[in-house]
Amino acid sequence: MARKTKDDHLIEVLHVAEMYYFEQMTQSAIADRLSLSRWTVGRMLESARDSGLVHITIDHPLARHHRLEVELTRRFGLSRAIVVPAQGRLEATVDVIASAAADSISLLRPAPSVIGVSWGRTLAQVVRHLHPGWTRDVTVVQTNGGVAITRNDLVGRSVVMMAELGRGRAITLQAPTVLGSAQLCTMLRADTTVARTLEMASHADLLVYSPGPADNGSVLVGAGHISPGDMSRLRASGAKADVMSHFVDSSGHPVDPDLDARTLSMDLEAVRRSPRVIAVAAGLEKAEAMGAALSGGLCTEVVTDSEVAEAVLSNRTTTGQQE
Missing domain, CATH: 1.10.10.10 (Winged helix-like DNA-binding domain superfamily/Winged helix DNA-binding domain)
Known part of the structure; x- marks a missing residue:
């Protein structure tokens, strides 16, 4: 033969x-x-x-970058990373990331009974992708105070809508996120309702937030809580991100103790102790903020796009105008 x-x-x-x-x-x-x-x-x-004789390509906007997911998970000790391709337009990238984050939250098993949520434009888009009945009997707790002025009504209503879609209840903080004085902030924290809300957020099964850039595109600047001059000063002090209204440096620590004392939000150490924290970021403008959240140990999971992931892993981070 x-x-x-x-x-x-x-x-x-x-x-x-x-x-x-x-x-x-x-x-x-x-x-x-x-x-x-x-x-x-x-x-x-x-x-x-x-041998390369066969190439397998998944051609879909939600196809994931597993190499970047593995690298992010290993470098920052995450339990999970979801990285999807950046799209041609920022709006499309935000939409894809929001959809991926909504799916991730909906598919969690066991389903969280208490979710702490920091409002924002990105989280508003995540809520828009949740389906009615995505879970049931959920309690959605606001992790930080609100703003009086937003460019999108869904931003202010996102906590309530998330609970409504999950057939549950919302517990909100009916106070500004940045107060006029540390004394006033301390008084509000002593209020029974506020204290109970922040305590519940601190012990939530899941926290979800989007790290915001420390620049004039911040929703806190748009709402008048932080002036452009204040932002320049924060940047000069090393601010890299807004995490639940706390302005933090590259290690995840507040850069302005006085401002932080006036900020009505759950404590960052409580965020680090939380069993499951998902940080959601879309667009290269969020790379610096995401890098600070990761380096500071302020999340256990991420949902982001390939450009942000590549920038964080290569230490190429920029600031921009997206929150």
Whole structure:
């Protein structure tokens, strides 16, 4: 019997690959047709992929970048990372990330009974992608005070809408997130309702927020809580991100103790102690903020796009106008 040449083997591998991928035959059916063992067919298909004879491409906007997910998880000690491709337009990227985050939250098992949520434009988009009945009997707690002025009514209502869609209840903080004085902030924290809300947020099964950039695009600047001059001063002090209204440096620590004392929000140490914290960020403008949240240990999971992930991993971070 003539011995098989290298070309003969390649042709046989090609034939097996065509039957498997084009004709959609099972490995068992291919083995029966060619009088081979199923193990041999499996090895041939593996060889076809390893040699580059077969390329598998998932062509979908939500197709994930597993290499970046693995690198983020390893470098920052995350329990999970979801990285999807950046789209052609920022609006499209935000939409894809919001959809991925909504799916991730909806599919959590066991389903969280208490979720702490920091409002914002990105989180408003996440809520928009949640389906009615995505869970039931959920309690959604606001992690930081609100703003009087927003560019999108959904921003202010996102906590309530998340609870309504989850057939549950919302517990909000009916106070500004930045107060006029530390004394006033301390008095509000002593209020029974406010104290109970922040305590519940601190012990939530899940926290969800979007790290905001420390620049004039911040919703806190738009709402008048922080002036452009204040923002310049915060930047000069090393501010890299807004995490639940706390302006933090690259290590996740507040850069302005006086401002932080006037900020009505759950404590950052409580965020670090939380069992599950998902940080959601879309667009390269969020890379610096996401990097600070990761380096500061302020999340256990991330949902982001490939450009943000690449920038964080290579320390190429920028600021922008998206929150």
